[in-house]
Amino acid sequence: MELSASSSLCVVLLLTVASKCCWSLQLSADRAAFIAAGRLINQVSQGHSRSSVVRLMMSSNNDEDKPPSGSSSSTKTKFFELDDAFEDDGENVVGTKFFGGNTVKEELYNPEEEEMALELQNVKSKQTKEEDESEYKRFRDTNAFGDELAGRVGEALQVAINQILYGDPAISNNDIPAWKESPSLAWETPFPKAKNAGGNSPLMEMKASKEFYNKLDIAILSAKTIESTLDTSVVEVRWDVGAVWPNPWESRVLLTGTSVLSICEDKESNSITLLKQVDKLDGGNPSDIVGSLTSQLPPRFWDVYHIGMTPSAELDRRLTTLSSSQLNASRGKKGLLSSYNLSYLPPRLVTEPTLIDTNGRAGRTAQALPNHGFTTAIKTVGPNKEEFVPVSPIEITISKVEDQEGGSLIKWTVPVPPEFASKPVLPLPVIDEEDDEKDNATKNDDALATSSADSPSKTSSPYNRRPNRPPPDAPQSLQCSYSLRPSRLVATLPYAGNPQDEEVTQLRRQLYQQVVEKDGFKPRLDPITKRPIFFFWMNDAKACFTRAGGLGMAIYEWRGDWAKSNEVGIELEC
Numbered sequence: 126m127e128l129s130a131s132s133s134l135c136v137v138l139l140l141t142v143a144s145k146c147c148w149s150l151q152l153s154a155d156r157a158a159f160i161a162a163g164r165l166i167n168q169v170s171q172g173h174s175r176s177s178v179v180r181l182m183m184s185s186n187n188d189e190d191k192p193p194s195g196s197s198s199s200t201k202t203k204f205f206e207l208d209d210a211f212e213d214d215g216e217n218v219v220g221t222k223f224f225g226g227n228t229v230k231e232e233l234y235n236p237e238e239e240e241m242a243l244e245l246q247n248v249k250s251k252q253t254k255e256e257d258e259s260e261y262k263r264f265r266d267t268n269a270f271g272d273e274l275a276g277r278v279g280e281a282l283q284v285a286i287n288q289i290l291y292g293d294p295a296i297s298n299n300d301i302p303a304w305k306e307s308p309s310l311a312w313e314t315p316f317p318k319a320k321n322a323g324g325n326s327p328l329m330e331m332k333a334s335k336e337f338y339n340k341l342d343i344a345i346l347s348a349k350t351i352e353s354t355l356d357t358s359v360v361e362v363r364w365d366v367g368a369v370w371p372n373p374w375e376s377r378v379l380l381t382g383t384s385v386l387s388i389c390e391d392k393e394s395n396s397i398t399l400l401k402q403v404d405k406l407d408g409g410n411p412s413d414i415v416g417s418l419t420s421q422l423p424p425r426f427w428d429v430y431h432i433g434m435t436p437s438a439e440l441d442r443r444l445t446t447l448s449s450s451q452l453n454a455s456r457g458k459k460g461l462l463s464s465y466n467l468s469y470l471p472p473r474l475v476t477e478p479t480l481i482d483t484n485g486r487a488g489r490t491a492q493a494l495p496n497h498g499f500t501t502a503i504k505t506v507g508p509n510k511e512e513f514v515p516v517s518p519i520e521i522t523i524s525k526v527e528d529q530e531g532g533s534l535i536k537w538t539v540p541v542p543p544e545f546a547s548k549p550v551l552p553l554p555v556i557d558e559e560d561d562e563k564d565n566a567t568k569n570d571d572a573l574a575t576s577s578a579d580s581p582s583k584t585s586s587p588y589n590r591r592p593n594r595p596p597p598d599a600p601q602s603l604q605c606s607y608s609l610r611p612s613r614l615v616a617t618l619p620y621a622g623n624p625q626d627e628e629v630t631q632l633r634r635q636l637y638q639q640v641v642e643k644d645g646f647k648p649r650l651d652p653i654t655k656r657p658i659f660f661f662w663m664n665d666a667k668a669c670f671t672r673a674g675g676l677g678m679a680i681y682e683w684r685g686d687w688a689k690s691n692e693v694g695i696e697l698e699c
Contacts, residue, residue, distance in 0.1 A: 346474050366379070407444060516540050
């Protein structure tokens, strides 16, 4: 009865969805072929309002409009406004041209452009130095795997997991030990065990669980050695478990936690044998698997509203039930009348593109992920279309650059889903400063040409003129890296705008007064500027990953101001 009731509720919500909503996709600007094929919808928001008109490129279906066969593929396109997609002819459901419909997607598909996109993805660096700089070897990161034993244990366990979940081939590298399980293995876990599976074998239980979920992903994020002797060692590993639940709306859930492993390492046979494993979930009750899943299984309103835009997004874990030790470490207590939300975030693997911006609020640079943060292009139509994992929110922090007048350091923090984080080696964007300078020069030239074209003429209307503005300054110090984000205690207030709105400054002041001055929490200070760390959560944005290539697309949903979907937050000591 619960399943049918949920299905009925979902149908009712679908029938009452508003006929217009804005959405946009952003891909790396370097994927020119992908843009030409019409898979990129780029929206630039100004102030609180978000444009409801988006330009798309679409192949013409009218034989009279076709150019000669000798022309290039880029001329076989025409522009139309998104508003045309909402015309109701009495037969088609309003909005189905884009929200879940495949008709226009197939029309947008161009085999020639698709091949060009494939070539862009397959381009590899010619120099060994560039190849080394374009890879992040997770298990060599001492911030996540503090010692040699921890790195070996984490990598051996991840390789064994990948062989079961993804069918990865066995690693012939002698540097990676083989993972084994003792016949007398003792296993304590909050996860249910299948009766017909391996009993006390975590790997066999994982194999059985793979048959139940629509998708199952596990990533070993970090490890540290607790105890080491000649015979046995004790290592604590941190993991993320992502799964797509087998319900009609395919809820995507995320579980985080730790496992304490008692192991025996045989260096002669280059193997590690698991003797005991104790699993714990993050949160106030480390064994409450039901409580961890309850809030993630129901359908989300905005997923239903934007039905068909993306699969269900994987939301970053926010634990609202704090342990007494966490509250004591924070030295504060939330008041009964306080309007902010207090939550604990467990450690996560994140990707962090950064740049220095000198355009100020008017440039609106922080509202969209920068191009140098992407590592691939995602094909969403055609025979080679790819599955991807959306994650949310995208976090933005803006801080002043002390040694540069008028400059701001903007950092985007995007959580990495377990499907992509399960790879031992992750790709990094290859940032070529010379190419960036050429691209920026081209953009400035285009901006100047646009300003000239927008100058008033005798026949132009004064109502459709755009203001002449100087081209924005090019960003500086483009960087992108992966890191293990430590656990955090944060306080947030809801907000309906964008990260560079003037109202954000007032909201920061209000948040600081409530959390620090009134309730006594101690703010976490930036190690360089010695100032409180404020951030902005874009809950209406989704970063999309593929396991093969990584971050390849960003999606920005329309959400009403009444929802106050985004958040302004401050980090606290914990």
